[in-house]
Amino acid sequence: xxxxxxxxxxxxxxxxxxxxxxxxxxxxxxxxxxxxxxxxxxxxxxxxxxxxxxxxxxxxxxxxxxxxxxxxxxxxxxxxxxxxxxxxxxxxxxxxxxxxxxxxxxxxxxxxxxxxxxxxxxxxxxxxxxxxxxxxxxxxxxxxxxxxxxxxxxxxxxxxxxxxxxxxxxxxxxxxxxxxxxxxxxxxxxxxxxxxxx
Numbered sequence: 298x299x300x301x302x303x304x305x306x307x308x309x310x311x312x313x314x315x316x317x318x319x320x321x322x323x324x325x326x327x328x329x330x331x332x333x334x335x336x337x338x339x340x341x342x343x344x345x346x347x348x349x350x351x352x353x354x355x356x357x358x359x360x361x362x363x364x365x366x367x368x369x370x371x372x373x374x375x376x377x378x379x380x381x382x383x384x385x386x387x388x389x390x391x392x393x394x395x396x397x398x399x400x401x402x403x404x405x406x407x408x409x410x411x412x413x414x415x416x417x418x419x420x421x422x423x424x425x426x427x428x429x430x431x432x433x434x435x436x437x438x439x440x441x442x443x444x445x446x447x448x449x450x451x452x453x454x455x456x457x458x459x460x461x462x463x464x465x466x467x468x469x470x471x472x473x474x475x476x477x478x479x480x481x482x483x484x485x486x487x488x489x490x491x492x493x494x495x
Contacts, residue, residue, distance in 0.1 A: 339473050343480045346471035349432045353418060354465065354486045356430070357405060361488040363394035367461050368402070369444035375402050378447035378461075385441030389463065396423075407440040416469070436479075437469040449494055461490040 307315070361367075368374075368390040369381035375390040387407040396402075401424035408429060413419035416436045419427040431437065443466070446459030465486045470479040 335473075339478075339480050342471050342473045343482065346432075346435050346480075346482060349435060350467070350482075350484060353430050354467075354484065357418075357420075357465070358486055358488040360393055360403065361389075361391060361463050362491050364391040364403070365394075365461075365490060365492050365494070366392040366402070367444050367447040367463060367490070369442050369447070369463075375404070378449065380444050380447050382443055382445045385443045385466070387440055387442070389442040389444070389465075405442070407437060418467075434472050435469060436471070437467060439466075439468040441466045446494070461494055463488045 366376060366378050368377060368379045369388070370379060370386040371388045373379055376392070388404065389406070390402040390404045392400075393403050403423070404419075404421040404427070406419050406421075406427065408414045408417040408419045408427070413427040413429040414433070416438065417429040417433070418431045418437055418440065420430045421427040443464040444461070446461040465484075465488075467484045467486075468481070470481050472479055
């Protein structure tokens with residue numbers, strides 16, 4: 298009778314190799330999972346910022362489209378039309394739809410801390426104190442208004458035959474939830490005056 302002396306099972310070396318391979322695979326898988334979780338957090342934070350900014354910029358663009366007498370910059374009288382097509386400015390004033398000559402213009406500007414909050418988009422209606430219209434967690438690093446065609450008809454030489462248009466360029470950052478990192482964004486919005494002005 299023939300008896301087998303070998304026992305089935307793994308040797309110590311085989312077990313060490315198997316555990317090492319399993320550890321490497323799990324390390325790679327957990328690293329990928331953590332990267333996906335981080336990317337998802339960033340995407341959610343950016344989506345929240347974009348929702349807030351979309352509502353803000355949509356309201357701004359709607360008011361600007363219906364308005365007139367566009368004035369870009371803090372120089373001069375805010376009720377006098379003024380372009381700034383080359384360098385842009387952080388302050389934009391206009392006469393909203395339905396305003397009378399006794400009413401003051403509406404003003405959109407980049408907050409500097411003194412007005413409505415540091416690094417926020419501010420809105421002033423009829424000369425009232427400016428209020429922030431963006432969420433406090435959204436940091437606006439740079440905002441410029443570019444205005445063309447604000448002068449009406451042939452009041453300037455050569456005649457202005459461009460329909461008034463405002464381009465708003467915004468750069469900023471938003472926080473990532475439960476993290477110290479921030480996500481940057483760049484947005485551009487264009488609003489053309491509806492009142493025919495050629």
